[in-house]
Amino acid sequence: MARGWDWGGLIVCLCFASFFLGLVVLMPVMLSLYGSPSSPSFSIDLFDNQAFNMARAEGSPKNLTIHFHLKLKNENSAIGLHYPDPFKITFSYFPNVSMLVNLAEYKVDSFYQGNGKTKHVSDLVETNGMPTVLEGTDMVAFRVDLVGTYRYKKVGTKRHKVEVGCVVGVNYTTSQKMQTGFIRLAQPGLDSQLKPPSNDDYGAY
Known part of the structure; x- marks a missing residue:
């Protein structure tokens, strides 16, 4: 007499095989999403849709209004980000290659950013003088510099300091920008070393 199939055992084996296969497929994906999360990215559009004349005539204002549009993007599709401290944005200019002059500062209050979300900050700031x-x-x-901190929404994660910047060139006579659209804020280059070091208000990380 032929033995019948052990359907119960076969089903259990298939379930275990499916579970194991699922782990094999999902583990690399989960590790890529959670194991090595990406830093946030920042970009700025300076003088967006702003008409102005940089050239100073007699009796003209002694300061400048800077219109800006800042984008802060969470590059992680599976992890949220906390920004526990206000971001500080500094607007400066180079009168020569060995000097950097502060024009204005702006702060973005602390906030939480969901998975893959982008925060937009569009505003204007008055300078304390006219650039040359x-x-x-x-x-x-x-020169635009941004300094702040962020923390991944994961148990036991620490704060990470971010310090990025970019240079935006504007023709003094025509007010035409040399770069159009959003410019990515990257890790500071040699030009940022011309600035005196700021006080570290954030402590150790």
């Missing part, structure tokens, strides 16, 4: 051209050129070389 970069020596030997007809351009004003604006």
